Amino acid sequence: MTRSITPDFSTFEVPMDTWSEPFWQAGARGETHMPRCLACGTFRWPAGPFCPECHTQPVEWVAAGQARLYSFTILPVRGAEPDAPPAWRIPALVEFDAAPGVRLVSVLVDADPAHVAIGDRVEVVWQPAASASVPLFRREDAE
């Protein structure tokens, strides 16, 4: 069975600023951290200078916990050759048990499109890009 593709991020320059840089630093260690407001505990994503809930600035970065699929779509990827085998890309929205309210736009890689469902437990796969690694996900029970 053909599995979903891993897009090529090798030339992708990851944009980052003061507020998002810790996310990428944790990613370089293979960890997924999310910013939580020091005053009210609200997670803030995308990372930014003010808490939308209380307008406080400082955050602490905490482990995001178990990741799950909030939703996804499956699209066929056409190969260069007309008779190339079918392939799919699966853009996905991922949620985290320990970072409520956060959703990450990503790609579900190495998945059988016929066996993917909302709520599936997924694990991060940090994929090298031009200036940092980017977080992709795979189903936990994928062999």
Place this chain on the structure above:
Amino acid sequence: MARNPLRDRVAIVGIGSSPYGRDLQRSELSLGLEAAVNAIADAGIDRQEIDGICGSGMTSLAMGNAGFLSLQGALGIERCTWGKNGWLGSALVYTVEAVFSGLCDMALLVQANVRSPGMSRAAARDPFRARAAQFAGIGGDVGLGDFAKRWIHSGEPYAAIMRRYCHDFGVNKDAFAMLAVNTRSYGALNPEAVFQSPLSLEDYHASRMVWDPMQVADMDVPCDCAEALVITTAERARDLNVKPVFVHAMALGGTRIGEYYENFAGWRDNSFQVSMSGLWDRSELRLPDIDLFYPYDGYTMDAIAITEAAGYCGIGEATDYFRTSWDSSRNILMLDGRVPVLTDGGGLAHGRAGGANLYAEAARQLRGNLGNRQVPGAQSALIGIGSFFHDPAAVILRA
């Protein structure tokens, strides 16, 4: 009740269109000018009476294409005291604001569209639309370089939201199918529609899967087209030799998720809900007073969410509601047994006009004499145009 000082004080007095076609080999400006010339002639005014122009585009001051400044120059309009670009639902709202506030008295609204490479494979191969390269990478048209917004095409979050809708409410795609079939039934009555052939519910389900679960029949049909409206004060409208269509109430709608599609916060916290509730806060009319309904159908998911936001049924209830509203002899929706939906064929059949087709069709219906698709006696229209996240408008027009 919110304030609504503009109630019935501004009117649409001119309506003009260009042809709609899959590949007219024409520029946005050329299409926009044709619609504008037709709208000015329809209003029966001297073009030099126009003193405000709303052109086409997401960027309010951008020049080129069918932007307001390009239109003014090409139409030879001497003086404008107001100008801006707009798109989707907001363009009409901006134009009405300008007339009501007094920055201009006779405004021209032009919305032109051409197929873009990101919207169809045929266009991507077409050297006439030489922007294909920017969609080939992983940046894309939504969110630009921000990794957090890393969708390649707006169809992806919409497909993910559609999947979530079916999951959250435990429904299949029957409501989506009925909406799509409804528009194609009207397309068969509209000589300008890109799709003149009707679609069956079976055809819908058999249509090509694009972004699973979204099928090609869930997506508006990319085309080249333009619509134009002439908008003025109710006082000036009375002196013209046309039947005015009055703007009764309107609202935009923004939410705290801002432009971050992925932070979609659920079915109550989206732009459709905010714009529709803002509209009802500004009108004494209620759904039983509405004769025509135009929910934007860039994606079927939009139209279903707008139907629910308007209050025709509860959130997540469109499937059962559409089943009870289905006229199987004509393959159309008749909400509450009497309100037709997207009578021009919408974006799904008439063509991808960014909702400008819906404003034009509603105004034409309220004037009357629209031939075999005229809804007899229609006095009011409810229009919802925009996306879950940006540029939504809710508007009531009345005869």
